[in-house]
Amino acid sequence: MRILERREPDNKKTDVSDHEGLKAAMHGFVIDRIEDDKIIYDDNQKKLEDAISSYIRQYCRIYEINIGREQFATLEKELLDEIVGFGPLQTLLEDPTINDILINGPRKIYIERGGVLERADMRFLDNRHVLRVIRRMISPLGRRIDESSPIVDGRLADGSRINAIVPPLALDGPCLSIRKFRKDPLTAEELLAGGSITKEVLDYLTNAVKSRRNMLISGATGSGKTTLLNILSQYIPLTERIVTIEDAAELQLRNDHVVRLETRPENNEGVGEVSARELVKNALRMRPDRIIVGESRGGEVLDVLQAMNTGHSGSMSTVHANSAADAMTRLEMMVGMSGFKGSSDLILKMIGSALDLIVQIGRKPDGHRCVLQVAELRMVDREVKLHPLFTYDDTSKTLRAVDTKVVPLLDDEVTG
Structure with a gap:
């Protein structure tokens, strides 16, 4: 028999207590056989898994490996993961x-x-x-x-x-x-239950979405920017057409009328790249009501701001920044990267005219993610100023309204 002819006497002495050594020996044995039998090229996943289990049993029988049922099951799963899946x-x-x-x-x-x-x-x-x-x-x-x-x-x-x-x-x-990509996206109720946001702030932001305010969500890596963007997008009216642009598709919008676009890196020959800026320009030709950019990180910011200023109200994006003020600075820098020749004052006026709100989100030392600030952009004496509406209070560990007079949105703003 072919298997007996390929027997290697040294493997008979494998120490059963050496789990990693035994797995490595089994791995080589199994790989040899599935390649020889061309099962590795079979599209039938179940057939491949059954064959791997069979080869593991053959290895134990041929090399007289006596292991307990629990260790056998562990080895079987680890080898299946290694060969069929992604190993450890x-x-x-x-x-x-x-x-x-x-x-x-x-x-x-x-x-x-x-x-x-x-x-x-x-x-x-x-x-x-x-x-x-x-x-x-x-x-x-x-x-x-x-x-x-x-x-x-x-x-x-x-x-x-x-x-x-x-x-x-x-x-x-x-x-x-x-x-990792969460199969079941977080809900607003889960954010409220976890203390990541208050009911007052959530109501304000959802009304801002319904009333077509342009919004930027700012925060560090892993702070929950995309999660919040997903939740707020649920409040976009179903009658509106949304076009999303992302480097890696992470948004899980539940709206019916969504067109999802994703950038493409250059191939192995160094050609074929499609940038976010190209996709934003194309999105403007697709009759969108709103444009959502998963993350603004380059020259596409100029086109997004121009879209917000020319009829695409209610658009949203995220940006990496440590505060709302830093987010403004980053936007200014990225507009400059786009090749825009205007002055710094003109860029700031463009940002102030396009954006209505900046929502700062962060992660505390204990791992708790929460909204830290909601700020409104206002023109004061021809200058763009950030006006905080809600700010996180470390003492009470919750968001507090800074200026209650500007918090409620008018009913006609929400419905109109």
């Missing part, structure tokens, strides 16, 4: 309580759960093992990663966002960052 990451990807997975080389895996980072009790075999999983993740994207192309951004089939960087740029081995 498979369990983490399936855990709904985990938001981020961060791999710093083969022996350092961290996860973020509830806004707090912790080290995961698992590891890869070596750098090649990490690289193999990364390549399996990006293969459906038509991307490659190696010394000549050491950085990759992409999105998994479930919407999770991934970034990989490998040597020579990553000095301690291949690094992988995964921002």
Whole structure:
């Protein structure tokens, strides 16, 4: 028999207590057979899984490996994850309580759960093992990663966002960052229950959306900008047409009339890139009522501001910034990056004319995410000023109205 002919006597001495060593030996045995039998090329996932389980049993029988039922089940799942799925990451990807997975080389895996980072009790075999999983993740994207192309951004089939960087740029081995995509988006009720926002502020923001105020959501990485944008978008009237532009599709709008656009990076030959700015310009030709840009980070800001000033009221976007004032500075800088030749005063007036509200969101040291400030842009003596409406109070740990006179929206603004 073919299997008996390929028997390697040294494997018979495998130490059952050496779990990683046994798994590595089994891995090589199984890979050889599924490649020889060409099962690896079969599109039938169930057939491949059944074959892998069968080969594991053959290995134990041929090399007289006596292991308990629990260890056998563990080895079987880990090998199935490694060959069919994403290795040690498979369990983490399936855990709904985990938001981020961060791999710093083969022996350092961290996860973020509830806004707090912790080290995961698992590891890869070596750098090649990490690289193999990364390549399996990006293969459906038509991307490659190696010394000549050491950085990759992409999105998994479930919407999770991934970034990989490998040597020579990553000095301690291949690094992988995964921002998991929540299947069931957070609701306004969950934000209220978790203390991330107050009923008063939520009502104000939802009325602002209904009354077609232009809004910018500002915050640091992982602060919850996209989550809040998703929730507020639910209050856009169903009669309106929305066009979204994103680098990696994360928005989960529940409206019926939504056109989703996604940028495209250059291919392996260095061509084919489609930027956010090109998509914004194209979106203006698609008869949108509102334009939502997942994240403003470049020259597209100029086109978004112009769209807000020319009939596309109620548009929204997010930006990375530590405060509402910093968000203004970042917008000014990005308009300058677009090649706009106007003065700083003109850029600020354009921003003030286009935007109505800036919502600052952040994450506290304990991992709690919450809205920190809602500010209105006003023209005062021909200058654009930020006027805080709500500000987070660290003592009471809640948002408080700064100027109650400007909080309520008029009924005709909401309905009109």
